[in-house]
Each structure stands twice: as C-alpha cells, then as structure tokens.
Amino acid sequence: MKTTNLELKTKRSLNLSLKMWLPLLQLPLEDLNAHLDLISRENPFLEIRYPYEKNSVPSGRFVEDFALSSESFHERVLEQLTPPLFPTGLSQKVAYEILCDINEDGLFDGDIEHIASLCHVSSEFVESIRKRFSKLEPKGIGALDQKEAFVFQLDALNDIDDELYELTLKIIENIRKIDKFSNHERFSESMAIIRKFSKIPAIEYKDTSKQIIPDFFVDVEDEIVVRINNDYYPDIHIQGGFSSKRENIKEKLKEARDIVSLLELRKSTLYKIVLSIVEKQISFFIGGELRPLSMIALADELSFAESTVSRAVSNKYIESKHGIYPLKFFFTNAVASKGLSSSQIKNFLSEQIQYEDKKHPLTDDDILKLVEQRFGISMVRRTITKYRRFLGIVSSKERKKVYKVNTNE
Numbered sequence: 001m002k003t004t005n006l007e008l009k010t011k012r013s014l015n016l017s018l019k020m021w022l023p024l025l026q027l028p029l030e031d032l033n034a035h036l037d038l039i040s041r042e043n044p045f046l047e048i049r050y051p052y053e054k055n056s057v058p059s060g061r062f063v064e065d066f067a068l069s070s071e072s073f074h075e076r077v078l079e080q081l082t083p084p085l086f087p088t089g090l091s092q093k094v095a096y097e098i099l100c101d102i103n104e105d106g107l108f109d110g111d112i113e114h115i116a117s118l119c120h121v122s123s124e125f126v127e128s129i130r131k132r133f134s135k136l137e138p139k140g141i142g143a144l145d146q147k148e149a150f151v152f153q154l155d156a157l158n159d160i161d162d163e164l165y166e167l168t169l170k171i172i173e174n175i176r177k178i179d180k181f182s183n184h185e186r187f188s189e190s191m192a193i194i195r196k197f198s199k200i201p202a203i204e205y206k207d208t209s210k211q212i213i214p215d216f217f218v219d220v221e222d223e224i225v226v227r228i229n230n231d232y233y234p235d236i237h238i239q240g241g242f243s244s245k246r247e248n249i250k251e252k253l254k255e256a257r258d259i260v261s262l263l264e265l266r267k268s269t270l271y272k273i274v275l276s277i278v279e280k281q282i283s284f285f286i287g288g289e290l291r292p293l294s295m296i297a298l299a300d301e302l303s304f305a306e307s308t309v310s311r312a313v314s315n316k317y318i319e320s321k322h323g324i325y326p327l328k329f330f331f332t333n334a335v336a337s338k339g340l341s342s343s344q345i346k347n348f349l350s351e352q353i354q355y356e357d358k359k360h361p362l363t364d365d366d367i368l369k370l371v372e373q374r375f376g377i378s379m380v381r382r383t384i385t386k387y388r389r390f391l392g393i394v395s396s397k398e399r400k401k402v403y404k405v406n407t408n409e
Contacts, residue, residue: 020258024266025308028315029213029232036234036259045256047237073106073138073205074099074315080136086129093307094119094129098142100314100328106141106202107149108133109390111342118295118306140201147172153197160193168193214319216274220285226275228267236260272302273312277330284330285320290343293331345371346387353393358403361396364388 020039027035033050040046081095097118101110108130116123133142139156140149150172154165168190171181181187213232219225238256276298284290295313299306313327349367356362362370364384371379388395394402 020255021262021265022311024259024262025269026311026314028317029215029229033232033234036236036263039255039259043252043256043259045239045253046259047239049235049237073104073202074102076138077102077136077141085132085135090119090121091129094121094126095132097310098126098130098133102142104202104205105200106138106143107146108142108144118310138198138201138204140198143201146199147175149199149201150175150194150197152201154193157193164189164193212317212324214317214324215270216318218274218278218285218318218320220278220282220320224275224278224282226271226278228271233263233267236263269304269308269312270316273298273304273309274318274327276302277327278318281330285322289347290330295331298331342387345375346391348374349384349387350391350393353388353399359400361399361403363396366396 023035024032033048036046036048040048077099078096081092081099086092086095094115097115098108098110101108101115103109112123112126112130116126119126130142134140134152134155136142139153141152143149143152151169154160154168154172157165160168164186167181167184167186171178171187171190171194174180181190184190213229215229217227217229219227236259238253238260277293278285280293280298281290295309296306298304299309302309304312313331316327317324318327319325348371352362352367352370364381367388368379368381368384371377371384393399
C-alpha cells in the first residue's frame with residue numbers, strides 16, 4: 001500500500017510540474033510575468049520581485065528599436081484550438097503550427113508542406129485543418145489572402161439565404177470584374193454584406209499592439225556573445241520555509257520551489273537553443289544568407305523532443321545589430337538536395353526582378369529557368385509563384401503596367 005501511495009504522489013508531482021513547465025516555456029517574455037503573478041496570488045509562499053517598475057519599460061539602448069506585435073491576437077486564437085473543431089492532439093498540433101505562421105494581419109503566410117513534414121501528416125490534412133480556421137474568431141483569420149478572408153467571413157454568416165450567398169461568393173471571386181454583376185436585382189444587398197467584411201482580419205488588434213521584448217541579445221564580433229534579457233525576468237523568493245504535516249501546505253511549498261527551478265530551466269533551455277541557432281546561422285549574423293535548418297535536426301542535436309523546440313521558439317525573439325527577429329525566422333527549408341535554403345532562392349528571385357528589363361518583365365517561367373540554371377536544381381513553377389507572392393511582388397503582367405505608368409510620369 002505504501003508503494004502505491006508513493007507512486008501516486010510521484011505521478012501527481014510529475015503531472016503538476018509538467019502542467020507548470022509548458023506555459024513557462026511557451027509563453028512570450030512579455031506575458032511571463034502576468035502568468036507568474038497569477039500563480040503567486042494562489043500561492044502564499046511565492047514572492048515575486050521585479051527588477052523594474054511594473055507597467056514600465058526598463059531603460060536601455062534597445063528600447064528605441066522595439067518592433068510592435070499583436071500577441072493578444074494569437075492568445076485569443078490559441079484558446080479556440082480545442083474540441084470539437086480540433087478534437088485530437090494531432091489536429092491541435094497542426095492547428096498550433098498554422099497559428100504560428102499567421103501574420104499580424106491575420107493571414108496565413110506559412111508553408112503547408114513544411115507543416116505537414118513537421119507533424120508527419122499529409123499536406124491535404126494540414127490544408128483541411130487550415131480551412132477550419134474559418135470557424136474561429138476574428139472571422140477571416142487563417143486565410144491565404146484577402147479574397148479568401150472574405151469567403152471565410154461569408155461562410156460565417158448565418159442569416160443569409162442561398163441565392164444571396166451564391167451571388168456574394170461570385171462577386172468575391174470576381175472582385176475585379178464587379179461591374180458585370182451590377183444589374184443583378186440583389187447586387188446592392190451583396191455589396192452591403194461585402195462592405196462589412198474586414199480586409200485585415202486581425203485589424204482590431206493592431207491598435208492594441210504591445211512591444212516585443214527580445215529574450216536574448218546577440219553580438220557577433222571577434223566572438224559570439226549571447227546574453228539573456230534578465231531585465232524582464234523577476235526574482236522569485238520562497239517565503240516561510242517551514243515544514244508542515246498538512247498536505248495542502250506541503251504541495252503549495254513544493255509548487256513554489258518547482259516554479260523557481262522551472263524558471264531557471266526555461267532560461268537554460270532557451271539559451272542552449274539560441275546558442276545553437278546562432279552558431280548554425282553565423283553567416284546570417286555577419287551579413288550573409290540563412291542556411292537550411294530544421295527543428296527536428298536541432299532537437300536531435302540537443303537531445304530535446306521536437307515539440308519542446310517548437311514550443312520554446314514560439315513567440316520568442318532575439319535582437320542583433322540587424323534588428324529583432326523571431327526565433328522561427330532562423331528555421332528554413334532545404335531546397336531539393338543541394339543544401340540550399342528557401343531564403344537563398346527568394347533573394348535570388350528578388351534580385352532578378354530588381355534588375356529586369358522593364359519593357360519585358362520576367363515571367364514566373366523565366367525566373368524558374370534562371371533559378372534552375374543558377375543553382376542546378378529542379379523546381380516547379382508554382383513554387384516560384386509562391387515565393388514571389390511571399391515577397392509581395394506582383395505578376396509580370398502587373399509589373400509591366402507599373403513600369404509603363406512610371407515611364408510616362
């Protein structure tokens with residue numbers, strides 16, 4: 001019986017530590033203190049002391065260069081990644097990875113195939129999960145572009161009949177040829193609906209954005225120096241270190257001690273990951289290109305689970321002389337088998353378009369041939385199209401119109 005009780009206590013202790021560990025690892029630095037405050041209010045043994053005045057930003061050279069973020073948007077969506085819409089652990093994992101690739105506008109700009117590889121599922125499964133984001137708030141998030149964001153918002157409407165739905169859908173899909181629908185008797189109704197749609201699904205969060213606080217500072221001169229941002233880590237003290245036979249008091253005291261240990265574990269885990277990233281992407285920090293790097297390769301090297309690395313890099317940032325970057329930025333897909341990264345292809349694509357013949361802009365097929373000749377790899381045109389759109393570059397046909405206008409000015 002004693003052995004059974006010990007096993008139950010050990011299991012309960014491990015579950016409690018795991019429950020506390022995951023949020024401490026995953027939360028961005030600016031939300032960590034709020035989480036610790038919540039725990040301390042429920043634990044009389046925890047005293048949290050801040051190295052700076054709360055609700056203020058510590059002074060320092062890096063404050064002026066802070067970027068803006070809408071973390072509250074991601075938090076709101078994260079709360080919705082639950083059953084019945086995402087009923088399994090796998091569907092929730094895929095949904096989480098999709099969320100990590102949703103930009104500040106609320107649109108998905110990630111790589112479906114990369115997520116499929118990361119989660120060991122098919123691209124079709126990832127796409128089916130992404131489509132479920134049409135059911136989430138704010139409406140339109142997870143869409144690939146503005147047109148699909150409108151479709152997501154249309155699908156969310158409950159008080160619309162089939163005829164009006166079909167007309168509105170056709171108008172959205174042919175938004176540049178809207179005049180051909182103007183004679184329809186319900187055209188005005190459809191346009192009234194479309195005008196209510198948000199072009200930027202996450203627009204409501206843009207005005208309430210918060211400063212991004214980098215977890216680490218990276219200096220690369222004669223040697224690599226990685227410094228943790230201790231200004232935003234509170235000092236945690238355990239009060240009343242006494243023994244008690246009361247089980248609830250003993251558990252709270254253990255929880256307080258675990259928090260101290262787990263906070264240090266967060267620091268050491270992130271430090272190992274950041275140091276490894278910087279070492280592998282040293283070329284970037286001295287002005288070169290990113291190299292291919294996957295989370296699973298890094299996890300294997302550090303003897304971490306891939307899920308641990310994924311959680312650790314989520315919403316974490318480092319600051320270098322080049323700017324502030326999310327840790328996920330440094331993980332790039334290898335292209336074909338040549339050891340290239342997708343960023344190298346994108347940079348080459350951008351350079352070709354920058355110096356193209358303005359009278360005869362390069363088509364995606366033209367760029368494909370140049371890429372294949374330059375890097376000696378085989379690709380498909382849709383990948384080039386995806387990279388071009390990712391860079392915010394319009395098609396050759398649209399660029400030609402812009403060049404012509406600029407020439408006539």
